[in-house]
Amino acid sequence: MNLIVCVKQVIDPEAPPASFKIDPATNKATVQGAAPVIDPYGEYAVEASLKIKEAKGGKVTAVCLGTALQREVVKKPLSMGADDLVLLEDEAYVNGDTWSTASALAAAIKKIGAYDIILTGREASDTNAGQVGPAIAEILGIPCATIVKKIEILDGKARVERMVADGYEVIEIPLPCVLTITNELGEPRYPTIKGIMMAKRKEPIVWKPADLGVDAAKLGASGSRAKMAKLFQPVKEGKCEIIGGDTPEEAAAKLAMRLREAKVL
Amino acid sequence: MADNMGVLVFCEVTNGKLAGSAAEGLGIGKQLAASLGQELNAVLIGSGVNANADMVASLGAAKVYVADDPILKDYQTDPYIQVLQKVAAEMKPAILILGQSSVGRDLAPRIAFRLGSSATLDCIELAIDPAGKKLLMTKPVYGGNARAIFTSVTMPQVVTIRTKAMTPAQPDPSKKGQVIKVDAGLTPDSVKAKLVNKVAQQAEGVRLEDAAVVVCGGRGIGGAEGFKQLDELAKLLKGATGASRPPCDNGWLPQTQQIGLTGKIVAPELYIAIALSGSSQHMSGCSGSKTIVAINKDPEANIFREARFGVVGDWKKILPAFTAKVKELLAA
Structure with a gap:
């Protein structure tokens, strides 16, 4: 099995909301005092690819697109057990939309050559778009299943479980295909000491647009079909009426009475 | 790009009934169509969904495109894309609205890319920019820490709307629409990713x-x-x-x-x-x-x-x- 997993370096989504700031001049978000991380859903995708490799053998190649990619961050898939890491690291790749991002990733996937399953997270924690996986499928002309929590490899196809509102669907999808992975898969493994040592020694492969043979005008902002006009933080009113009491039980009873009075109950 | 006109709402049907997102999509769709001075249409996809056409018309759709086929009984990505592609080719909408459901979040990006455009998912606000007549699409990003407003360079402008974020259209039974049958030429080979089973895990009591x-x-x-x-x-x-x-x-x-x-x-x-x-x-x-x-x-x-x-x-x-x-x- 040739497995390709797309991951992304993002600002830490678990950082306290108070540390989250937007620079209105650049429409960019930052968090103070927290290092970037591999996008959490991307880690679930790495875990899914490693599970397939364990069951069926093969090779896992992680691909990461961005700029200022911190090696200790983006090497996490390697330390978890991935075999190779390809970085698409260039100013030309960034500030794009789903389409231009997926175009670069698809070009890299074609250059890698052999692929049976391409995995991504269900959505990144920064854009919350959930579209890079489907876009790669459209570009490569292969089927796609989204929000997948379980994968079983059969002969020439995969049987996957896709989360839906009232349970899950079982889908049989021919290979090659794209799968987007959700947290219901189960917690990603921790890197082992051996994995961390291996990752330290392994140099990632870096591909520039010229290496992919892709016109830079089709990448990043210039290749985008959607433009972000504005990024802002919604204003919160924050008018909470705190109900007190001498004991927790008294406060609880007063809360019930206050809700009755306000006709909420 | 100038060819694209009107608003098309994908009306999802679950267990024979119109999903809440249908009335919500038609509600906001009506406003957007009025701002543009263009038509509001709808599309129904499924098996036996012809029965929902009158309801969709009463909610404000002038034309109701209906693809009624046993292959479409359950949502499967590939044939649904094929139908929407056919309807989009016929109507050439400027705006396509879907609900942010298990179906919409899977289908919207695929149809948008197939049509040479892009999608913005999970919108909580939609409006027409009076200057350029473009759709302003507001969605939460950074896990809700921020909101972003997007515009699309390409047509159609495809969106999904967050559940209960838009005011639903109210039915007016006197309103009749034109029902248009869609034949997308589906065959069993249209299905690539095949649904083989559905497992319900619904909790007891109130949904x-x-x-x-x-x-x-x-x-x-x-x-x-x-x-x-x-x-x-x-x-x-x-x-x-x-x-x-x-x-x-x-x-x-x-x-x-x-x-x-x-x-x-x-x-x-x-x-x-x-x-x-x-x-x-x-x-x-x-x-x-x-x-x-x-x-x-x-x-x-x-x-x-x-x-x-x-x-x-x-x-x-x-x-x-x-x-x-x-x-x-x-x-x-």
Whole structure:
């Protein structure tokens, strides 16, 4: 099995909301005092690819697109057990939309050559778009299943479980295909000491647009079909009426009475 | 690009009934079509969905495109794309609206890319820019910490709308639409990713999405046992029990009861948040609630910035006394 997993370096989504700031001049978000991380859903995708490799053998190649990619961050898939890491690291790749991002990733996937399953997270924690996986499928002309929590490899196809509102669907999808992975898969493994040592020694492969043979005008902002006009933080009113009491039980009873009075109950 | 005109709403049908997103899509679609001075149309896809066409017309669609085929009985990505592609080729809409459901979030990006355009998912606000007549698409990003407004360079402008974020259209039975049959030339080979089974994991009682009262617990509940106390209050208020992500990841409650950005979006009359911090990701799933009540031992918890009423303290002491008092008040 040739497995390709797309991951992304993002600002830490678990950082306290108070540390989250937007620079209105650049429409960019930052968090103070927290290092970037591999996008959490991307880690679930790495875990899914490693599970397939364990069951069926093969090779896992992680691909990461961005700029200022911190090696200790983006090497996490390697330390978890991935075999190779390809970085698409260039100013030309960034500030794009789903389409231009997926175009670069698809070009890299074609250059890698052999692929049976391409995995991504269900959505990144920064854009919350959930579209890079489907876009790669459209570009490569292969089927796609989204929000997948379980994968079983059969002969020439995969049987996957896709989360839906009232349970899950079982889908049989021919290979090659794209799968987007959700947290219901189960917690990603921790890197082992051996994995961390291996990752330290392994140099990632870096591909520039010229290496992919892709016109830079089709990448990043210039290749985008959607433009972000504005990024802002919604204003919160924050008018909470705190109900007190001498004991927790008294406060609880007063809360019930206050809700009755306000006709909420 | 100048060829694209009008608004097309994909009206999802579940178990023979129009999904809530259909009326909500037609509600906002009507406003956008009026701003553009263009037509509002709809598309129905499924098996036996012809029966829903009159209802869709009464909600304001001038033309109702209907693809009624046994192959379309359940949602499967590939044939649904094929049908929408056919309808889009015929109508050339400027705007295509879907709901942010299991179906819409899968289908919207695929059809958008297939048509040479892009999609913006989970929109909470849609408006026409008076200057350029472009669709301004507002969606939460960074797990709800921020919002972004997008415009599309390409046509059609494809969106999904967040559940209950838009005011639904009201039916007017005197309104009749033109029903147009769609033959997308489907064959069994149209299906690439094939649905082989559906497994329901629905909790008993009131559906979370339909409940007027939701009692929601977080990590602080500590285990499955604690949620029984939440169930008791929910039952008393004829509501449903939900959870933030940690209890579901820990298996205390099924994943189908998760409320938040990647779980269910609810907008009940009353939302009682117990022992949960109120992360942006979680609030994305419940911020449309009319009244939020918080019980949390940490006075600095974000949930108190979102709630209307709150009690600071240990839920294990507060909840039993609160439930007892509610029971007494309801009996009186």
